[in-house]
Amino acid sequence: MLLQLKNASKWVHVGGNKAFLLKDINLNVFEGEFISIMGPSGSGKTTLLNVLGMLDDFNEGQYFLNDENVGSMKDKRKAQIAKENFGYVFQAYHLIDELTVYENIETPLLYQKVSSSERKALVADILDKFNIVGKKDLFPSQLSGGQQQLVGIARALISKPKVILADEPTGNLNSRQGEEIMQLFKKLNEEEGVSIIQVTHSESNAAYASKIIHLLDGSIEKIENL
């Protein structure tokens, strides 16, 4: 199994009381799965995604990644594991404004000590695959939202992660642009076996997945298999 969350809870203290952000979550993700997470605002979708992506801690429960207990890892190893396994895609794209498209995509490789010739090859590859070679020297502000999100996904994929974690990737896009992103996800999932976990508000986008997890007040309300 790729990811396994067992009885995971996360809370914050609000005026002496525990306010649960996540409550007793049990979740299994298999390699090559495409999962959508849905739920009303504030139900803990982002929190769950961050916990899965090891960007955030939780207070109780266990988390296994490739059957290895994340809780017992040292920070350095955690950072290493996260780098190897996850690619993140954000609603607000979160590209670095001062860097060109090319440089934005290249950045994760810099942090993985990939040699410069290899970096060139990898970035060229992905630019080509995403059809944005012509845009490589532009800055994010010179791109449309859909194009920016494409760059965001390209950046997430550049280090060949096993899982893409996408938090409302189409939230800032119009429906046509959203559709394109979903097609891309589907293709990546089917052709390259990349696991995808996405948060979305749109029923139609959610339907691209094989499984929809419904969250309510930090708990899993139901799991819907498509």
Added chain:
Amino acid sequence: MLRNYLKIAWRNLIKGKLYSFINITGLSIGTAVIVLLALFVRDEKTYDNFHLEGDLIYRAWVKEHYAGEIFFNSVTPYILGQELKENFPDFQEVVRYTTTNASMKKETFSSDELIYVVEPSFLKVFNFPLIEGNINDVLSSPLNVVITPDISKKYFGNENPMGKNISMQFGEEWKDYVVSGIINPAPSNSGFQFNVLLPFENAKLFFGPNAQTMWTNVSVETFVKLKPTANLTAINDKLTPFIDSKLTGIYKPGEYIIGLQKLSDIHLNNEIPTGFMPVGNPRYPFIMSAIALLILILASINFTTLAIARSINRTKEVGIRKTIGAQRIQLRSQFWTEAVLTAGISVLIGIGIARFVIPWFNGLVDKNLHFGFTIQTIGFGLLLVLIIGILSGAYPSFVLSNLSTIKTLRDRISSSGSSRHNILKILVGFQFVLSIVLICCTVIIQKQLFFIQNKDLGFNKDQIMIIPFNKSGVGLRDLMEESNKIKVPLASQISSLTGISKITVSNHTLGTLGWLSVGYTDQVSQKFNSFKINGVDENFIPIHELKIAEGRNFRPEGESDLKSVIINKAYAQEYHLKLNELLQDPFSDYKIIGISEDFNYASLHQSVDPLVLTQDPIGMLRIASDVSSIDSPNPKISLKLPSANISSSIASIEQIWKDLMPDQPFGFSFLDDNFDKLYRSEQRFSFIISLATILAIFIGMLGLFGIATLLIAQRRKEIGIRRVLGADLKNIIFQLNKGFFTIVFLSCIIAIPIAWYVMEIWLRAFEYRTTMSWWAFALAGGFAIFLALIVVSSQSIKASLENPVNALRTE
């Protein structure tokens, strides 16, 4: 409208607490420095500017060409004043004065005083109001004396001294004087720092008949006060032929020139030699002003850079204000109000700080400055507020108000944002250049001071105690006889009580400014020569561990060696003399028995002059045609204290001294302290520069801290992204620090040559100087980089430790 501006400005001050704090701290320190240094500069620049019709007062100088040398002096012949008075109707007053040290005695109490011997017109030409006595007759009788309240207190206590007697000693003789007046002491910014005024007739007590009539002998300062109608060029045109006619047969025309120097010019013109009045270093007011300006600029740059850094966040506010109809001028006024308000608060605090530290500053610069609230100073304060406000408000008000509305509302760092970043870099870089220059200067100055204090002077100055013979009223010869007589019992008692085996008596000790200078005219070349002498005994050389290069030391019980001298190598070289030869004419009674290595008996500003050590100083002085010394040649005892029990040794010596010579006051100093005093002006200068450096660095670093905080906060999102993309802490900190370090590094490259040049000039004032090693500059640059590292890293580490999830949360 103004109220509204003020209200918003105040709110912004409160809202950006950190930035307000940085701005106000920097600007108030800047103000305090400006106020103090302005007072210093004003004091230096206003020397003797308070005399009524002071611009009519001039001091005469003499330039004499004699035997191929030029003698330039602001002390003039005695006779000059008289001649000017009788022959130049253009002068409404002529006043001569001289100063001398004399002992003053009232009943059993006696002490040494500096006496001003002045013509009665002194009180008319210069504005020194009398407290008691009549200006027309206080100095009319030769036996009158006018004193300041301090002297009155010292000798008469609470008694009224008027009409009472006080005695003074000139030469061997005590004379009684009657106190005829009490005078206010001169303000601190006057060259005439008198305590006691004596009528000019008394000068005859110490100037012989020759000195009173010869044109070749200078003894008094001569001041003239022109008539308002007089024309200076006309007077000068008349002076030259007049002097030439007086000196026909002695000097060729043009070889003896008298000139006039404006009173206000005396204190800061060091091209005319110092007479009796202290001449300041004209560079100091300049340097002080430069420092003050520099610190103010640093603080104003802080204001500007912080405003720019904040403006990147405030562009949106500007955009909104514009869309709802604010005009450019209104926006400008808003920013300027903020700047002026900040400046106003800072100037108030700065003046408070200045008033608080003035006593300490006075001690530092050896002045008596005070800051009172007068129209002038209040005006100065307001001017400061305006200057600082306009200077620091200029950038934000112009650039921000000119931004186009569309651009400002686009929530991205636009192209104008990056030009702002460039200006920011230049300004921060400029601050670093200034700071690094100052750090370099501090390091080099310290290095030079260390160098002169630790240079091998050619003798050992440690633990040498000096006790002067102060008994007043005895001539040099008698004092020397007495000291020689007392030496043997004194030495034996000191030896038995403390184990100190040797004491020496000499006219001069090491490390003083001016030893006896003996001038004579060489018979063969007809040239005027001079050399230094010191009367010593056989223990002088061993006690100071001086090295004899050739020959021997004096023998004990000096009779046989009375006509023997030891010269230094400089002397041997100058006069081409060898061991066992006789000195040059007219000193050929004296035979050279030893040649010492050169040792730095004066300060390291001066090279080592030719020197004769003799056991017969009185004999040699008698032969000389011209004798002068800056320091008193009265005999002094020097001895080397053992390293243990110093205080008990001193106590024993004091007891012995008092037992043997109840009428000789006991006082002592240490040779190494005296040496330190030679460099007091440098130490003071170094202290001021160090202090300025610390303040400059502090202000600069405060600013850097503010900018780092702002810029890094603006990059919070980017840091979050990079963290999520796998950057570790090292990466992030490097990324954040990189930009700052490029700036600091470039600043070093610019600053070091500047510092090098400045220090090159400063070091020229020393005859012996340290090298400007590369490491001094590396140290300074390294220090700046290190400080910047700490300041910037404090923020970048904090930012890199933040959980990226927080930074990336989308609202």
